[in-house]
Amino acid sequence: MNALKTYIIPRLIQYVVVIFIGITITFIIPRLTPIDPVQTAINRLTSYGGIYMEPEIVESLQNTLKELYGLEGSLLEQYFAFWKHLFTLDFGPSLSMFPTPVIEIIANSLPWTIFLLLTTLLISWIIGNILGGLAGYFKDEKWSNVLAIVAMSIYPIPYYVMALILVILFVYIFPVFPMMGGYSIGIQPSLSWAFIVDVLRHSILPAISLIIIGIGWWFLSMRSMTSNVVAEDYVTYIEFAGLPRHKVLFSYVMRNAILPQVTALALQIGGIFNGAVITEVAFSYPGVGLLLKNAITNGDFNLMMGIAVFSIIAIATASLVIDLLYPLFDPRIRYR
Amino acid sequence: MFVILKDLLKRDKKFLFGFIVVCILVFLAILSIFSPYDPRSWSVVPKDRPPSFQYILGTNSMGQDIFWNTTHALKNSFVLGITTAVVATIIGTIVGLIAGYRGGTLDKVLMSINDSFIVLPSLPILVFLSFSLRGKMTMFVLGLTLSVFSWPWGGKQVRAQVLSLREREFTYTSVFSGMNMWKVVFREHLPFVIPWVIANFINTILWALGMEITLSVLGLTSLETPTIGTTIHWAMQYQAIFRGIWWWLLTPIILCVLLFVALYMLSVSISEFLDPRTRLQRIKMGG
Numbered sequence: 001m002n003a004l005k006t007y008i009i010p011r012l013i014q015y016v017v018v019i020f021i022g023i024t025i026t027f028i029i030p031r032l033t034p035i036d037p038v039q040t041a042i043n044r045l046t047s048y049g050g051i052y053m054e055p056e057i058v059e060s061l062q063n064t065l066k067e068l069y070g071l072e073g074s075l076l077e078q079y080f081a082f083w084k085h086l087f088t089l090d091f092g093p094s095l096s097m098f099p100t101p102v103i104e105i106i107a108n109s110l111p112w113t114i115f116l117l118l119t120t121l122l123i124s125w126i127i128g129n130i131l132g133g134l135a136g137y138f139k140d141e142k143w144s145n146v147l148a149i150v151a152m153s154i155y156p157i158p159y160y161v162m163a164l165i166l167v168i169l170f171v172y173i174f175p176v177f178p179m180m181g182g183y184s185i186g187i188q189p190s191l192s193w194a195f196i197v198d199v200l201r202h203s204i205l206p207a208i209s210l211i212i213i214g215i216g217w218w219f220l221s222m223r224s225m226t227s228n229v230v231a232e233d234y235v236t237y238i239e240f241a242g243l244p245r246h247k248v249l250f251s252y253v254m255r256n257a258i259l260p261q262v263t264a265l266a267l268q269i270g271g272i273f274n275g276a277v278i279t280e281v282a283f284s285y286p287g288v289g290l291l292l293k294n295a296i297t298n299g300d301f302n303l304m305m306g307i308a309v310f311s312i313i314a315i316a317t318a319s320l321v322i323d324l325l326y327p328l329f330d331p332r333i334r335y336r
Numbered sequence: 337m338f339v340i341l342k343d344l345l346k347r348d349k350k351f352l353f354g355f356i357v358v359c360i361l362v363f364l365a366i367l368s369i370f371s372p373y374d375p376r377s378w379s380v381v382p383k384d385r386p387p388s389f390q391y392i393l394g395t396n397s398m399g400q401d402i403f404w405n406t407t408h409a410l411k412n413s414f415v416l417g418i419t420t421a422v423v424a425t426i427i428g429t430i431v432g433l434i435a436g437y438r439g440g441t442l443d444k445v446l447m448s449i450n451d452s453f454i455v456l457p458s459l460p461i462l463v464f465l466s467f468s469l470r471g472k473m474t475m476f477v478l479g480l481t482l483s484v485f486s487w488p489w490g491g492k493q494v495r496a497q498v499l500s501l502r503e504r505e506f507t508y509t510s511v512f513s514g515m516n517m518w519k520v521v522f523r524e525h526l527p528f529v530i531p532w533v534i535a536n537f538i539n540t541i542l543w544a545l546g547m548e549i550t551l552s553v554l555g556l557t558s559l560e561t562p563t564i565g566t567t568i569h570w571a572m573q574y575q576a577i578f579r580g581i582w583w584w585l586l587t588p589i590i591l592c593v594l595l596f597v598a599l600y601m602l603s604v605s606i607s608e609f610l611d612p613r614t615r616l617q618r619i620k621m622g623g
Contacts (some may be wrong), residue, residue, distance in 0.1 A: 018452045022461065029465050128421050156600035158546040160553050160568070163500075164585070172577050227449070267454055274459040278550045296467060296554055304467055307461040315457040 007333050015320045022312035027082050038065045091306035098296035102306035113287035117276045120210040128218025129261055131253040134227025155216030159275035163282035168244045170205060177205045206283045210275060225257040262329050266322040270315050344609060351605035357598035365414050368407035375408040375562045387583050394583040397574045402587055409562040415605060416548055417541035419479030424540045428490030429533055433521045437500025450488040458485040466556040473558055482544045490536035517541045531610050538603040564588050
């Protein structure tokens with residue numbers, strides 16, 4: 001009961017605050033800029049088809065768009081209308097793929113991003129922590145230092161540059177992997193074996209790109225965490241008590257060092273999402289990142305807004321879920 | 337200060353590596369003053385020439401000399417990184433110092449804002465913002481915007497340091513001798529947190545440069561200004577890899593990797609130096 005009061009409720013309040021700040025910022029941004037989204041959209045429509053529109057039609061279009069963007073009424077009314085649209089998941093139709101609703105387009109690319117993000121995150125977190133734990137426990141061994149130097153030279157590389165390096169190596173110099181898309185052109189998306197293999201083949205390079213950087217980060221933080229825990233008195237004590245080494249390492253050292261890593265996961269998830277977005281762009285992988293790129297090149301304001309709002313909520317929620325799972329790892333909070 | 341610098345250069349290979357590489361890159365950035373070409377103008381040299389004596393790093397499809405363009409790109413990237421880091425560090429340090437020193441409700445409020453900004457996904461908001469401001473996003477505005485999203489990490493760290501400084505004897509002495517909060521915080525506590533602030537400063541530069549690359553690749557920064565990000569953007573736009581103009585893409589990639597690794601090594605080395613446990617180990621090992 002105490003855990004609820006001291007841990008869960010403050011975290012829930014923070015969740016609400018984060019969403020509130022994020023959504024309010026997205027509400028303010030287009031109203032601060034000198035560019036009128038309504039006019040831009042109309043210019044796009046008229047220049048796109050080269051259609052001449054009667055002034056009355058333009059005016060009625062203007063009004064519908066104004067209503068759509070929630071630009072009617074006072075600022076406060078607009079703000080409430082904005083929230084109402086959010087709760088009903090209504091972001092209006094996409095401008096570049098008119099009249100498909102934005103939410104439908106996002107829902108189509110979401111599974112790709114979740115698949116990529118979740119698998120790479122799990123793989124890199126697990127491998128990085130195991131390697132980091134070992135390297136921290138055997139801190140003075142040569143291989144531990146070599147691994148640390150390798151990780152330090154890989155982790156800081158920006159995601160997009162890492163993706164480019166992999167493209168140059170494995171698509172251009174040694175053409176092992178296909179470059180573009182989520183699956184080959186001409187293959188119908190279905191649950192067949194051939195399709196699954198094709199999808200996996202296309203996801204390997206983006207996944208590797210994310211995993212390498214991810215492992216680098218989790219390895220480095222776990223290594224320093226573990227080497228701090230090893231220096232604690234209780235570890236010296238159980239070592240003298242004659243516990244087998246693997247037991248010391250896994251049940252006493254890593255068990256304690258892993259806790260900050262769970263919290264770090266909740267804090268890093270936004271940054272990891274940024275990385276996934278830009279990696280998708282580099283490989284033209286059909287997830288939310290590529291969608292974002294398309295929205296930018298097509299000047300699709302609605303889609304842009306939908307993605308921004310959607311990712312703010314999604315990331316905040318993911319971070320909350322990890323934090324709420326934290327008591328499962330930390331008995332001190334569970335039994336308090 | 338210089339003693340510490342000399343000490344770090346002598347004892348820590350990571351620091352030495354980072355220091356040398358950053359110095360070289362800063363030197364290259366300074367060279368941009370002597371550039372014979374305007375970085376914004378196109379077709380000043382023959383197109384797509386491979387590296388030669390005349391054009392050390394070759395030329396690109398826009399008719400620009402890659403070497404001189406790169407010096408400009410480095411300069412602009414440094415300016416952006418430093419602008420962001422200066423603003424973010426000032427905000428973060430002040431918030432951290434005050435939250436740590438005052439404690440109580442103010443601390444709770446400031447830290448919940450701080451934590452919210454840490455969890456707040458920056459990319460979607462930044463993309464949305466630069467999309468709306470398209471074309472009007474100068475380097476300076478971009479730097480300011482980025483700093484809004486990068487101050488909380490430093491703030492959190494400074495606060496944690498001040499929490500322990502607050503309980504030390506000298507704080508009580510200065511309070512009892514009648515110094516007000518600002519004086520105690522800036523005269524007595526700030527000097528102690530400066531090294532953390534420096535490590536954070538470097539990390540913020542890293543973050544800002546990475547974000548700039550991301551935004552440039554998406555085509556959202558002012559693309560006519562050469563930076564590391566926009567150089568990559570144009571090389572990709574002209575399909576440099578597949579047309580075999582490798583020198584165009586390889587230059588920013590190699591520079592970028594060097595710069596990021598070097599800055600990261602500097603920040604790691606400083607944080608290790610700060611951690612008494614690792615410092616003790618180094619002394620023990622006779623390093």
